[in-house]
Amino acid sequence: MASISFAEMQVLLDAISEPATLIGLDYRILATNRAYRAVYVTASTSAESLLQQTCYAVSHGYDQPCDLAGEACPLRRCQETGQRQRVLHQHQTPRGEEHVDVELSPVLSEQGEILAYLEVLHRVREAAASAGASEGLVGRSPAFQQMLALMRRAAPSDISVLLLGETGTGKELVARALHDASPRARKPFVTVECSGLPETLFESELFGHEKGAFTGALSRKKGLVEAAHGGTLFLDEIGEIPLSQQVKLLRLIETGTYRSVGGMEPQHASFRLICATHRKLEEAVKQGRFRADLYYRISAFPIHLPSLAERREDLSLLAQTLLRRLPGGEQVQLGASALTYLERYNFPGNIRELRNLLERGILLTDDGVIEAKHLFQPDVSVEAAKMDDLLSEAVGQVLPLDQLEQHYLKALLHHFDGDRRELAVRLGVSERTLYRKLARLA
Template sequence: MPRILIVEDEAIIRSALKRLLERNDYDVTEAGSVEECHDLELLDYSLIISDLRLPGDPGTALIERATPVPVLIMTSYASMRSAIESLKQGAVDYIAKPFDHAELLETVSRILHQQSIRQSPAPDITDEGGGRQTMVGNCDAMQQVYTRIRKTAPADVSVLIQGESGTGKELVARAIHQQSKRANAALICVNCAAIPETLIESELFGHEKGAFTGASAARTGLVEAADGGTLFLDEIGELPLDAQARLLRVLQEGEIRKIGSVETRHVDVRLIAATHRDLRSLSKSGEFRLDLYYRLNVMQIALPPLRERDDDILKIADILLDKACQRHDRQGLRLSRAARQDLRDYPWPGNVRELENALERGVILAEGHLIHPDDLGLALHPSHSRGPVTPPAIRHLRRRKSSDPNADNDLSLEDYFQHFVLEHQDQMSETELAQKLGISRKSLWERRQRLGIPRKKAPRRPD
């Protein structure tokens, strides 16, 4: 039961507020002034509700003493000046007297909920190399992610992780697995978009010898390899419909059948799936099975994009910079003030993965002990607004098209990307295309997958 301390010098108001809160299952303690609170252990309370004007010290004097316990300020002087001053000093919120009972209860409930979220620790996870690391982020959205991980992990149900490319969906999957009852068993990670469609069923479910041309030996599928543990399917929206049907049987019956086999095998696998696409919309167009979507979406975790995590960007950048400095043996490098501002202003369409690449580039190019904006290679708009970023090749194509009176000048950034790749891929390698577009080869591959742009087929060698 949450404990609340009321600090109010008017006994009638104090008693009425205590009765209201106790009727709503809060444990309430009273005090008439800041001085009366000296003998109380303020950290034992979940929330302090204090009048602003009290005999002796004002209610805001409790803010620093009670940290990190939130302090809600009450004031009879409903001027913005007194309210703003209390917020500047660290009050979590304010409410003006006389207050509506429903409004007060809603405010108390909201503050306590936000406080419980903030107290959820970021999970520790083990990476592929066996090292320990902690997920980084203190914003409200990431605190909600940590809470979902903590509550979902032991439940042993299917989980759907949604978020843009580069937001850390695999890290969430690892955290869920390592906090689950299956932590001592295998975690098998599969990128569905990286496996050719003709091989995906064989990779996932295995095949018998001779099941198809080239099947010279029997093969155990990745689903069976995850038996007793967790199977993480990244970019599950790219899974072909036939493979979706087989996966649905795994979830419904706990059974798999290898390609070319008539026998079924029982498997005990927890499935965690991730996607940057809207699976429900895909189901309406027939690209994704609705029944599989419902089976996957028992629990959902939404990862925020980096551009919505203002308070976390520089903290993540400092951690990634330290790692990049160690890899390249350039200890002592720091980001200049201008570079740090650019990191905050950039919209990060590639999220944490793009941030890591920018810092890696900065460590390699930096001269002296500071990394400057030019070293990072970020294409910021002069106004530093978080609008779409235009790589050099796209800017060139846009200028060329704008000079053509017959061109469609309303094309989106993705349209320009598609035009540029299709126009130049016959003359450029994947590495050259990525360099011209100002992205990594992996980002180029991911955008090809998202936009459905096939790679140029290599010429067949003469027999």
């Protein structure tokens, strides 16, 4: 290491505003900057105690490198490629676990040999990895981290982002997080609810109108595009925009200009576009219900938002967080029976449905503990209890599978909101097979 001056490196580290470290080839921390020490030094530790510890011990509490513990290790990848690496991790800090966007770069000698690694930790303030955050995204499952990593990649740029996922997965929260992590964060974030916008008002709401433009236009009205100037325009449920209006949106995106209703002069638009839909737009394009040119304009960077079924590891964390955010839920806990039932539940409405169930539970509990009986309608709770009893009985004396299936279908029919075709798809059987099984219940 004679080719590198650590005094000079310390000065360079302190010039970095985010937490940063210099890491040796053996994973040991050689130097830290002020921002790093502000995060990891506590009353029981010291700056000196961090030195010579391994990066994986300080950040994760591991006794071996990240890649040997089942995680992506940017240092190992940096060793293999000699190139800068970036990965999203969960780090242990005195405040608890936090999402961190880790950026690792090799420090080279004059001969091009790797002397050490510069690690910069970009703390993800838009998402929490533990309960307690008063707002924003919460999660720690692999599916959530994959979505968050893509969001972090897209946020600093002006690329158009298309958020895809089932209803109730938190698309507006992700859109807001994208805005908050972007250079436009200090500018407006404007949401357009496309599904609730009548075709006759679409142009006026989006582009505004001039006084006297039509009957009832008594004064000039600023449109949502103008309101979002310099910031982010979020088009929620863009798949609901009528085909006749899609060409006007396409023109806005392609030219960056628009005219208000009744206006003569073109106006310049400056905004970052984020769109969201629960529909499969590619199928809508094939069916002629959505313009192909508009689809390719808005889908430059698609991000899939996982359903609650895809991130069940986050269920307890989400429930705790929602209880703290809901009125009256601060002192309420989730009982064991409630958590067990929720873990078995299908959640067609995703996080929005979980929130609704917890709101119901808060109102029905008298002792501050939400149990399964507080979450669902009485008949559904009875069926759930019957299923629990039946499963216990089946384990004890081995009931026939046919009998178990019939009881399961009866319970399922009480709280499944979709049609029979959707139910067949979710059960993994043909619609004809499902009808045959249901006929036996009569």
